[in-house]
Amino acid sequence: MQAFTKLTGIAAPLPKANVDTDQIIPARFLKSISRTGFGKNLFANFRYREDGSENPDFVLNQEPYRKAEILIAFENFGCGSSREHAPWALLDFGIRCVIAPDFADIFHNNSFKNGVLPVRLPREVCEQLMEDARMGGNARLTVDLEREVVVRPNGEEIPFKIDPLRRHLLLNGLDDIGQTLQHASAIDAYEAKRKASQPWLAGG
Amino acid sequence: MSGQKPRTLFDKIWDAHVVETLPDGTALLYIDLHLTHEVTTPQAFDGLRQAGRKVRRPEATLAVIDHNIATDASRYTGIEDPESRVQVETLERNVQEFGVPFIPLLDQRQGIVHVIGPELGRSLPGMTIVCGDSHTSTHGAMGALAFGIGTSEVEHVLATQTLLQKPARNMQVLVEGNLALGCTAKDIVLAIIGKIGTAGGTGHVIEFAGDAIRALDMAGRMTVCNMSIEGGARAGMVAPDQTTYDYVRTRPMAPKGEALERAIEYWKTLPTDAGAHFDKVVKLAAHEIAPQVTWGTSPEDVLPITGIVPNPEEAADEARREQMRRKMQYMGLQPGQRLQDLKVDVVFVGSCTNSRIEDIRAAAAVARGRKVAEGVRAMVVPGSGLVKAQAEEEGLDRILQEAGFEWREAGCSMCLGMNPDKLTPGQRCASTSNRNFEGRQGPGGRTHLLSPAMAAAAAIAGHLADVRDFQPQQAQ
Numbered sequence: 028m029q030a031f032t033k034l035t036g037i038a039a040p041l042p043k044a045n046v047d048t049d050q051i052i053p054a055r056f057l058k059s060i061s062r063t064g065f066g067k068n069l070f071a072n073f074r075y076r077e078d079g080s081e082n083p084d085f086v087l088n089q090e091p092y093r094k095a096e097i098l099i100a101f102e103n104f105g106c107g108s109s110r111e112h113a114p115w116a117l118l119d120f121g122i123r124c125v126i127a128p129d130f131a132d133i134f135h136n137n138s139f140k141n142g143v144l145p146v147r148l149p150r151e152v153c154e155q156l157m158e159d160a161r162m163g164g165n166a167r168l169t170v171d172l173e174r175e176v177v178v179r180p181n182g183e184e185i186p187f188k189i190d191p192l193r194r195h196l197l198l199n200g201l202d203d204i205g206q207t208l209q210h211a212s213a214i215d216a217y218e219a220k221r222k223a224s225q226p227w228l229a230g231g
Numbered sequence: 232m233s234g235q236k237p238r239t240l241f242d243k244i245w246d247a248h249v250v251e252t253l254p255d256g257t258a259l260l261y262i263d264l265h266l267t268h269e270v271t272t273p274q275a276f277d278g279l280r281q282a283g284r285k286v287r288r289p290e291a292t293l294a295v296i297d298h299n300i301a302t303d304a305s306r307y308t309g310i311e312d313p314e315s316r317v318q319v320e321t322l323e324r325n326v327q328e329f330g331v332p333f334i335p336l337l338d339q340r341q342g343i344v345h346v347i348g349p350e351l352g353r354s355l356p357g358m359t360i361v362c363g364d365s366h367t368s369t370h371g372a373m374g375a376l377a378f379g380i381g382t383s384e385v386e387h388v389l390a391t392q393t394l395l396q397k398p399a400r401n402m403q404v405l406v407e408g409n410l411a412l413g414c415t416a417k418d419i420v421l422a423i424i425g426k427i428g429t430a431g432g433t434g435h436v437i438e439f440a441g442d443a444i445r446a447l448d449m450a451g452r453m454t455v456c457n458m459s460i461e462g463g464a465r466a467g468m469v470a471p472d473q474t475t476y477d478y479v480r481t482r483p484m485a486p487k488g489e490a491l492e493r494a495i496e497y498w499k500t501l502p503t504d505a506g507a508h509f510d511k512v513v514k515l516a517a518h519e520i521a522p523q524v525t526w527g528t529s530p531e532d533v534l535p536i537t538g539i540v541p542n543p544e545e546a547a548d549e550a551r552r553e554q555m556r557r558k559m560q561y562m563g564l565q566p567g568q569r570l571q572d573l574k575v576d577v578v579f580v581g582s583c584t585n586s587r588i589e590d591i592r593a594a595a596a597v598a599r600g601r602k603v604a605e606g607v608r609a610m611v612v613p614g615s616g617l618v619k620a621q622a623e624e625e626g627l628d629r630i631l632q633e634a635g636f637e638w639r640e641a642g643c644s645m646c647l648g649m650n651p652d653k654l655t656p657g658q659r660c661a662s663t664s665n666r667n668f669e670g671r672q673g674p675g676g677r678t679h680l681l682s683p684a685m686a687a688a689a690a691i692a693g694h695l696a697d698v699r700d701f702q703p704q705q706a707q
């Protein structure tokens with residue numbers, strides 16, 4: 028996983044609540060067996076018209092947002108299906124950070140595991156950032172995970188909080204399987220105990 | 232144990248599965264059962280391969296194909312869509328390479344992962360159950376802690392049989408009293424989501440309780456738990472009771488004999504203690520719930536079937552007004568229209584929410600002796616091969632086909648637009664599935680969520696209809 032430390036880039040405004048994972052990447056594009064290549068179908072139902080041509084009204088089809096690295100949205104971002112293809116599609120498009128008032132649980136989890144940083148900030152702050160984002164290329168935002176601040180184009184710093192373990196893994200680009208396997212003996216001990224107390228689970 | 236703090240069902244299952252607690256409070260949680268399917272696993276197995284890791288407990292894992300297969304006879308002649316075929320073949324190769332138990336496509340036990348887990352007796356009370364699919368919450372009906380995970384977590388469970396998890400908060404949804412005629416578990420859960428909203432359960436595990444929940448059979452409890460995720464909850468659960476034990480007793484892969492008796496003794500210790508703390512409590516009166524149907528593009532956009540399409544201009548603020556206008560436009564609705572006047576093109580009875588034998592019986596009871604309206608395509612897709620066989624033994628397939636319904640093979644089918652069963656743009660569908668998001672059943676498709684009996688009523692009427700107007704008829 029690619030580490031996330033500090034990112035300065037163009038932020039795309041997506042002033043919508045309840046952006047679900049079916050919108051982020053519709054089910055018909057989930058058939059790939061790799062983790063890459065989903066970026067072209069990110070938000071496909073908004074980005075393309077029925078005949079397959081680009082919809083010029085959608086933010087990610089406009090300059091400079093084609094190169095957006097940050098996305099600003101409203102409440103309950105990432106609700107719906109558990110598909111990890113959602114952060115994969117964001118990442119593959121180039122978006123490494125989503126800022127919203129809150130996130131659906133599974134999406135929130137999945138993002139961290141793929142080096143996409145979900146930042147929770149109050150609605151009023153998201154509205155301000157949305158305005159910043161509308162200014163396009165002249166208004167880059169900085170997201171600094173080390174210091175846990177978002178820096179607005181006017182230099183104002185907005186603090187945010189990330190769970191310490193997740194922050195550590197993300198800053199260092201660590202895989203949590205490796206981390207967990209350090210506890211292998213505790214898992215062995217748990218399994219031995221469980222076999223004795225719940226023998227009906229032993230076979231499966 | 233005396234002196235111990237009263238605990239909820241969730242607390243008890245959680246505590247029993249903590250392998251270790253890390254300094255920041257994150258738990259390494261042991262996973263008893265890992266269900267897998269073709270869509271969310273290829274990248275996970277690939278990750279294992281690249282790291283040279285094995286599946287830690289293949290016997291605690293079960294794989295099945297359900298999402299992207301056809302549900303007509305074409306499944307017997309191979310999968311047409313090349314990408315779907317690759318995904319299915321990849322799973323077949325992976326289960327072989329890693330020694331994971333697998334139910335092949337043409338096995339009679341094949342079906343939607345959330346239908347077959349309980350049906351086969353693999354999902355049991357007291358377990359932690361995960362699957363790379365948000366509707367894993369379904370298995371909570373068994374009195375288990377069951378939740379959906381992403382593909383990285385699938386890989387984590389395959390490799391370690393554990394997950395890193397922060398404890399959730401406890402929420403109780405109490406449904407008291409008796410359900411009115413024509414109302415079902417689906418109406419209960421839609422009413423709950425209407426009340427709490429799609430983010431109402433975020434960060435929580437919901438325990439559904441109250442005598443209206445106790446009175447539900449296992450299929451009904453599964454329907455309710457299935458849609459917990461639509462209320463934003465991490466998981467939903469119902470405490471195990473005699474209904475649960477009687478169900479488990481008849482399941483082929485469940486423990487038997489003395490092992491089962493010992494298990495039941497343990498399961499009886501699981502229900503929430505008197506006085507246990509819930510961070511949030513929501514109450515509903517069952518008799519106030521009328522047959523429900525969604526009008527918008529989020530499961531919380533739900534109304535009684537007697538309702539009318541709301542007026543966006545009456546919404547509280549401009550953001551909400553704008554959102555509602557967008558929903559109306561997408562759904563092709565006018566404010567003030569009667570829901571019962573909305574003509575449907577397609578009716579879908581199926582999905583992990585409502586494809587069990589009880590659901591098919593409910594649809595057939597309405598369809599018996601009646602005909603699907605002209606111009607409506609109506610389909611019934613059983614949740615598993617075993618459900619299908621049972622329905623055929625009961626003659627339900629005949630009743631449904633005589634009424635003009637298509638009778639299909641088991642799978643996810645029209646619940647999501649990734650297999651050949653899809654809506655075309657603008658089509659309006661009465662669907663027993665769980666999500667009415669834009670494009671969920673196919674680009675441009677318009678979904679109205681409702682119960683199986685309500686879906687059958689819509690098929691007969693040709694428009695959304697009140698099932699209470701459809702008294703059962705005898706076969707002609």
Ligand code: SF4
Nearest residue numbers: 366582583643646647
């Ligand atoms: S039936 Fe629908 S919701 Fe259920 S597992 Fe299949 S696709 Fe997901």
